[in-house]
Amino acid sequence: MASPSDTLTETLYLASSGPEVTQEIGKVLGRESRPGAIYLLTGELGAGKTCLTQGIAQGLEVPGYVRSPTFVMVTRSIGKLTLHHIDLYRVEDSFEALDLGLEELMYGDGVCVVEWAERAADIFPEESVSISIDYGGSETERSINLTAPAGVIANFRDALEEYIVA
Ligand SMILES: Nc1ncnc2c1ncn2[C@@H]1O[C@H](COP(=O)(O)OP(=O)(O)OP(=O)(O)O)[C@@H](O)[C@H]1O
Ligand SMILES: [Mg+2]
Incomplete structure (x- = not known):
């Protein structure tokens, strides 16, 4: 049976054919x-979570963004908005x-990107955008699915049109 929150959530199904495309998204x-x-990014090792984050940094006009070393769990960079890149791979629980x-x-004014968000799924607010990245049929194909409240998804739909899987 559908719960009330089901009707409020929407998913965009996107396809990426390579790292450059994931960065563009x-x-x-x-x-x-x-x-x-x-x-909130989920997906297996090497799926492309950091790759997508690098694109987000570019979109936020963070100058010279480089991948953070994996042992640093939270990094902050300044662009149009502050980007907090959080990696929960080494975290056990919420x-x-x-x-x-x-x-x-x-709850601040920055943008939070959380890799391995499933490690602490219950702490994030409902308005968060959940993004799963899954391996596709070939080495460079990925399915990227965005799930969020319908109003949030509406903000992205037009700009992501070309990547949407029919
Ligand atoms: N379509 C694609 N999108 C993203 N990455 C891709 C794609 N095709 C191939 N790749 C490759 O997959 C790798 C993705 O690495 P990335 O570090 O982004 O993964 P990750 O999900 O952050 O892994 P980890 O769980 O270790 O943090 C890169 O080597 C990238 O070149
Ligand atoms: Mg990563």
Whole structure:
């Protein structure tokens, strides 16, 4: 049975044919981001979460963004908005994630991008955009699915039109 929240959530199904395309998709997200936007990235090792984040950084006009070393769990960079790049790979549960000070970041004016968000799924607000990246049929294909409240998805739909899978 559908719960009330089902009717309010929408998913955009996107296809990426290579890392450059994933970055372009990220760039759109970065450009269209409002203060306080939260992107929850899930997907296996090497799926492309960091690649998408690099695109988001470009879209936010963060100069010279480089991939953060994996042992640093939270990095901050300044663009049009502040980008908080959070990697929860080494986090066991929600309590450990909160110890990183995520709450303050999530309810601030910056943009939060969280890799391995499933490690602490229950701490994120409902307006967050969940993005799953899955391997496709070939080495460079990926399915990128964005799920969020319909009103949030509406902000991205036109700008992502060319990547939407019919
Ligand atoms: N369509 C694609 N989109 C993104 N990356 C791709 C794609 N096709 C191939 N790749 C390659 O996959 C790798 C993705 O690496 P990336 O570090 O972004 O993954 P990740 O999901 O962040 O992994 P981790 O879980 O280790 O943090 C890169 O080497 C990239 O070149
Ligand atoms: Mg990564």
